[in-house]
Amino acid sequence: MPKLWNETIAGHRETVRETIMDTAWRLVGERGLSAVTMSQIAEQAGIGRATLYKYFPDVEAIVIAWHERQIGAHLARLAAIRDEHTDPGAALRAVLTGYAHLSRHRGAHPGDLTSFLHRGAHTDTAQQHLRALVTHLVADAAAAGAIRTDTAPDELATYALHALAAAADLPDDAAVNRLVGLVTAGLLPDPGA
Amino acid sequence: MPKLWNETIAGHRETVRETIMDTAWRLVGERGLSAVTMSQIAEQAGIGRATLYKYFPDVEAIVIAWHERQIGAHLARLAAIRDEHTDPGAALRAVLTGYAHLSRHRGAHPGDLTSFLHRGAHTDTAQQHLRALVTHLVADAAAAGAIRTDTAPDELATYALHALAAAADLPDDAAVNRLVGLVTAGLLPDPGA
Structure with missing residues (x-):
């Protein structure tokens, strides 16, 4: 056989x-x-x-492979969170919340490891996948009227992902949830529009 | 003499x-x-x-000194923008706008220079000064009722500075101004509160 x-x-x-x-x-x-x-x-x-x-x-190649596996698992987790929701606005909010909580623990690598890992080309590719995933969700939520439409989806995704990276500096999950609230408020339709 | x-x-x-x-x-x-x-x-x-x-x-020390001077000039520029305004909400918005436009051009160092410069202890100190400047402005704007008060000023400052760092990925000044609009919308009082 x-x-x-x-x-x-x-x-x-x-x-x-x-x-x-x-x-x-x-x-x-x-x-x-x-x-x-x-x-x-x-x-x-x-x-x-x-x-x-x-x-x-070498050791560096092993550590990068570990990190690639970890990033892949995070992206898969976010895709699974997205697939739990049929409402586009709810899906976007759930994925942004999931990303924020992942970001809070992401920077917690020992010593000089964070800067080593984030110089790698594999993180650029992962960043592009993440950006694409969130941009699609933003576009769907905008089409459904759940968020503002005066700014292009890729700009809204850039804003949300950068803002949520602030989670790495926050002390606890409650602060991360408040951050998601701020980011989501920025995505709401402009009340003056 | x-x-x-x-x-x-x-x-x-x-x-x-x-x-x-x-x-x-x-x-x-x-x-x-x-x-x-x-x-x-x-x-x-x-x-x-x-x-x-x-x-x-050595050459590295000269480049770091150049960068320190540059960061000092940026902080002084933001402090000057702040001092042009008496209304706390207007001062905050002006400083965030100034920071976003500085951020757009900040990453444009040649080659491997960005990661070298941002590893230095001098950028940590500058980051703390910037954080303190924005946190004070946020506290003043919150006290004046111009922004939300359900989240602590240092958390709002962390959110705003991370979100505005997205400017480095944006193509032009108009996109940067839209980004400032998103960030400011996140800072507004919660309409549901």
């Missing part, structure tokens, strides 16, 4: 890959990016160094 | 310092941070290498 065999191999490889990423992330969190070596990761993951190098060329 | 003599010396030193900063900034903009040497800066500024080293230890 070559097909089943291949699936087993692929599943095994994926399990090893995930173990490597989780181990590296934990070690980097404990010791800092520059203090972790490939040998330490191999040892803690319970694999040989030669095997580790078949998966990743 | 020792006092006058000292003033002349200080004035001369300040002129040389400014010339060095402007020269270094121009060269770094043309060639990139890593390609510019102290010798090139000395030559283009019309001073000796030994003299240059009496002012700055």
Whole structure:
């Protein structure tokens, strides 16, 4: 049964890959990016160094792969939140709330890791996906009359995403919910229009 | 007249310092941070290498000094805008508009310079001054009934400054003015309150 065999191999490889990423992330969190070596990761993951190098060329590549997986999970979570709602205004508000709460915990990487991770090209791609997701929601909500139509959807999305990034500086969930309230108020139809 | 003599010396030193900063900034903009040497800066500024080293230890220090001067000028500009207004709501709106337009051009540093500059401790201090300036304006505007009072001034300032940073992604001044309109709408008293 070559097909089943291949699936087993692929599943095994994926399990090893995930173990490597989780181990590296934990070690980097404990010791800092520059203090972790490939040998330490191999040892803690319970694999040989030669095997580790078949998966990743260096520590930085493992950390970036972890971050890509994390960003992918966040985008999937926001898409799932969107799909829970049929009303466009409610969907937009729910996704913005979800994004704000994700943003509050996002910056909490140890040491110099945040600036390292956010220099990567993979975050640009993720940012574009996020922007596209929110822009579509804004356009739908505008078409449904739930938000203002005097400003283009991509400008409204740019405003909302930047404003919600303020969540990283806020102390608790209640403050994050108040922030979402402010951002949503900015999106409402202009009362003077 | 020792006092006058000292003033002349200080004035001369300040002129040389400014010339060095402007020269270094121009060269770094043309060639990139890593390609510019102290010798090139000395030559283009019309001073000796030994003299240059009496002012700055390396190229990075000159670029940071330029950036500190630039940030100081921006903060002074915002304080001047504030002082043009007696009405607290008008002062807040004017300062937020000024900040948005400064933000639009702020990110336009060549190459890897933006991430280098924004890692520096001097930008943290500047950020705190900016935050304090806007928080005071927000508190005054709230006390005057011009904006909402259901959220603390420092949270409103955090929201406004993050949202206005979106200006760096906007194509023109008209879009920046629309962004200021969105942010200001978020600050208005909650119509449901």
